[in-house]
Each structure stands twice: as C-alpha cells, then as structure tokens.
Amino acid sequence: MKVAHRHGEKVFLVSNQWLRFPVDQPLLEKVLVAEGPDAADDWIAERAGPGDVVVTADIPLASRCVDKRARVLAPNGKPFSEEAIGMTLAVRNLMTGLRETGEMTSRVPSFTPQDRSRFLSALETTVQSLRRG
Numbered sequence: 001m002k003v004a005h006r007h008g009e010k011v012f013l014v015s016n017q018w019l020r021f022p023v024d025q026p027l028l029e030k031v032l033v034a035e036g037p038d039a040a041d042d043w044i045a046e047r048a049g050p051g052d053v054v055v056t057a058d059i060p061l062a063s064r065c066v067d068k069r070a071r072v073l074a075p076n077g078k079p080f081s082e083e084a085i086g087m088t089l090a091v092r093n094l095m096t097g098l099r100e101t102g103e104m105t106s107r108v109p110s111f112t113p114q115d116r117s118r119f120l121s122a123l124e125t126t127v128q129s130l131r132r133g
Contacts, residue, residue: 001025003123007131012047014040053126059085059092071126075111077118079126 004011004027013021014031016039021028033039041061048054048070055073056062062072062080072080080088099105 001028003120003127004028007127009127012044014043016040051130053123053130055123059089063089071130073119073122073126075119076115077120077122079122 001011003009005025008027010027010029011025012029012031013019014033016033016035018032019030021030031043033043041058041064044054044056045061045064045068048065048068050069052065052070053073054062054065054070055075056065057075059080062074063085065072066080066082066085074080
C-alpha cells in the first residue's frame, strides 16, 4: 500500500472471503468474489494486462497474467517473466506430483525480512518502470 500510495496507484485486493484491512485507504478496493476454486484467480486473470502489476505466489495465476502481458511479482520479490514462466510452471507441476505420490514432502520457507525488502525494492522498480513507459 505504501508503494501504491506514493505513486497514486489503485490496488485491488481480491479474495473469496472477507479480509480485514484498513478502511481509510482511498486507493484500496476490496473485491469479494464468489466461493469456488480459482474464482479470485479468474477475476484477476480476466482483468490483468499491460501496465498492471500482479502480486501472487500462485504459479498458474502468474502464468495466466504473464500471458496477458502484466508484470507479475512473487511476494518475495521474484519476478515471473515470459522467458521463465514455462519452466517455473513445469517444476511446480513436477513437485506437486512428487508430493501427491509421497516421494517428497513440502515445507514452505518462512517469509523473512530480506524477502520483504526484496519485494518492496522489486515492486518500486516495477512501478517506476511502468510509469516511464
């Protein structure tokens, strides 16, 4: 929100359940979609396009948004690019298969202060790049 406020950019917070966020954010629009698998992802992917920044850890959603030419960042600041999204999606699908067969267990790494710093830096760089055209 700080980056969006600094640049006067609107933020859409999309979910299928109520989320608590400050109400005094004029640039924040909360979007509540219907329950169901991928309803929030569908809303985002249908509206994403050139000039938009999407923040997600969901690789299939990232792929859909990259295909629509939106800029996509993971919460740790890692950008999803056209060049790498195919491989990222393939690795995600492979890891999902390995977890489902019990060959591997998953452990989501904790979000660190360094991740937050990388994210804020990448977001600022991305927004400035889009503003420059």
